[in-house]
């Protein structure tokens with residue numbers, strides 16, 4: 174199984190909490206970027222691909238013409254006939270019926286919408302440029318365009334947010350009956366406006382919110398299949414699950430990473446340099462790391478434990494040092510054996526990083 178990730182590093186405006194790689198959208202720059210990215214894609218044209226994910230940044234900020242150029246060319250470069258899941262990320266403010274219609278027509282079969290909050294005051298606080306009504310309209314159009322696999326991204330644990338507020342937010346979200354939900358605790362990252370203005374979040378409150386979300390969503394039939402992800406049955410994100418299974422993926426676009434034939438690479442995190450390098454026929458992959466057996470085993474364990482239901486085969490712990498840690502984790506019950514697989518005990522999901530670090 175192999176995925177294709179395409180990074181569209183353009184946003185209309187930087188959100189106050191975000192430190193993902195993105196720059197301000199500009200029509201001319203985006204044209205040049207798409208041209209460069211397609212040149213990069215040709216390098217991988219013979220690779221078999223099972224899933225595609227176009228993420229950002231804000232892929233929906235591209236104009237209809239740019240979307241047509243990017244996606245139609247991808248279909249010409251790659252054989253996408255066996256792709257099972259094709260996801261496209263949307264920000265509500267930059268979606269139109271025409272764009273959604275085109276995406277559906279060309280083969281996108283999953284949407285991921287960055288809602289973040291259902292209340293306009295919180296959206297303003299986060300520096301988002303859409304309101305809840307705009308999201309509702311976009312969601313409605315997407316359903317009318319027959320998208321039957323939609324994810325909604327939400328953040329929780331905003332300063333001042335109470336558990337009761339969060340419960341109301343979840344109840345409001347359930348009305349949409351989306352196939353998938355990604356819920357993230359707000360984290361204050363360096364190089365963000367929130368960091369500079371010393372925004373504070375509370376771990377304990379976030380933990381309670383996480384537990385409550387799990388309870389409510391599970392009672393409504395959602396499967397908590399990954400630490401931050403819930404889905405209806407058979408609606409897990411196939412593309413992302415393959416990352417957690419430590420399978421291969423091609424990464425195209427500035428700042429994105431790829432993992433092929435035991436080599437992990439990162440593309441230059443600079444839009445103009447990315448364009449320049451590809452224009453001159455140079456390599457945009459600036460960081461390369463060979464994943465030896467030891468790193469491979471550690472990564473397989475750490476990624477695989479995130480898959481709460483799928484878990485890991487005991488054979489993944491065959492290195493003596495990992496087997497010993499496994500025994501200790503089974504003894505202190507942070508890990509468990511269920512259905513013949515090693516899984517993270519649900520009680521410890523929120524402190525996953527501490528458990529994972531034992532294997533590094």
Ligand SMILES: C[S@@+](CC[C@H](N)C(=O)[O-])C[C@H]1O[C@@H](n2cnc3c(N)ncnc32)[C@H](O)[C@@H]1O
Pocket residue numbers: 190191192193229230231262263264286287288289326327328357358359360361362
């Ligand atoms: C990089 S964003 C890209 C998606 C899209 N541009 C958007 O803004 O909706 C992916 C998701 O990561 C989450 N995210 C980004 N920064 C975060 C932070 N500092 N704390 C918590 N979640 C964050 C948001 O939920 C966001 O939808």
Ligand code: SF4
Pocket residue numbers: 183184186187188191192193195229230231264287
């Ligand atoms: S959260 Fe999304 S829209 Fe906001 S700056 Fe980050 S990538 Fe752009």
